[in-house]
Amino acid sequence: MKPSIPRGTRDFGPAEMQKRQYILNIIRKNFELFAYQPIETPAMENIGTLTGKYGDEGDQLIFKILNSRIHESKNKDVLKKEFDLSLESSRNSEELTEKALRYDLTVPFARFVVMNQHNLTFPFKRYQIQPVWRADRPQKGRYREFYQCDADVIGSNSLINELDLIALMDKSFGELNIPVVLKINNRKILAGIAETIGAPDKMIDIAVAIDKVDKIGQQGVENELKEKGFTKDQIRVLYGAILVHGGSVIYGDSLRDKNNNINSLSALVNGTEFGKNETFRKGIDELAYLFNNIEVSDSKKFRVQFDATLARGLNYYTGTIFEVKTNAGTFTPSILGGGRYDDLTGIFGLPNMSGVGISFGIDRIYDVMEELNLFPENISKTASTQLLFAHFDEVTQSHCIKLAGELRKNNISCEIYPDVTKKLGKQFDYANKKNIPFVCTVGSNEMQSGVYALKNMEKGEQQQLNLTDLIEFLKK
């Protein structure tokens, strides 16, 4: 049988893992620095926990798990009926699939919070680093299994939490050395717009259409809106707010334009029909607060923009929404997403629990860093084995076991060439290929004298050292 793995999934070899861990370590360190606490949840959830939270498109991308032992069911007639219905339309049948793989970390977190509400101190700040699964069609930067690194705080309405998360993003992307743009919007603004033009349930349609203005132009957006059933009048009013200001959907650009951001916000309130809508004004107020209070360490590396077209497909967002993209290179997918959800726990029976969080997508961060060549050069050498013991027979090999033990006591990473061979060349070649910088050759002479030959593989130099000196030398 030819070995293979499901499409959209990947294996990671040692070289890739070293880079992935480099990214993970920076993010995890910052999560802890900002006082978020770790949790983990199961890979699978009961399917009812997940459905209905991600929007129609999202729900269809949930990986469902076929119930086991359906052949033992006593209700096969029901199963057959359910199966036939499932062939006709997209639906959930708990007779067939009562479990599913998690689609993100936020919804399982909300479920966790409700189940553990009496053991948690609120506001609760948690971080979670685990894989998620989506039944998407894989392509560049899009995987069916990938890691999310989430930081959320739940049980607090304060916009201080948003500022905290912005500082966390700034620091993390700064340390990863990725130049990024943080786009911010507020679902209340989108909701206010939808209410004003008399289509309160079509907020997502509006945002999705407007978001494409860069790609398909104003006319294209208009056509798409018409297709979605908007009238000419509605579209005209919409354009009044969204496109009139400089012809762009982006109002401010970076913190250096802080005033520009704020001015354009107030112009929206005072100069358009939308200003009369309370939800809209609330959204603008919240955004203005954030722009007035954002502090970032380096506004050249970390730019912040208000983007009125930023929508995000997930249903549960209600306030601030975040998205981060890199602005360098050709591969520029979103590498972080997040936002505020006012009532995600309500459906599980715990209302009035506002939360806000972000999710780093390390698989795409990896792809971006690879393209921009942002990994440190020495990354492959930093964590690898320091020394290989080469030998000639069973006697000298077993002597190496003792020596390796001594080195490991001193935290020196080393290994013994596992096969017995007289061919030193083979053993040196092995060290070479594994990037092991030192080889210690142990023959019968060395065993008797206690003085070993230590070779520096890079320089080709060799020196004679006893065990104590050997350890001292390698410790440096």
Added chain:
RNA sequence: GUAGGUAUAGCUCAGUUGGUUAGAGCAUCGGUUUGUGGUACCGAGGGUCGUGGGUUCGAGUCCCAUUACUUACCCCA
């Protein structure tokens, strides 16, 4: 769901208008070299050309189907 592209050795790929026994580089193993690697030279193993059918005297090459992979749209990390 829609539209493209690709499939030949472990890997990356050549393979001409259809024509003898399908090639190269890298990798692997052996040798030159039985206590010193990277280089060099010599040699070896490794292929039902994704699968099934068709056209033809003859198919890796042309046609049809099918599967897998891949890219873009949609949506998303």
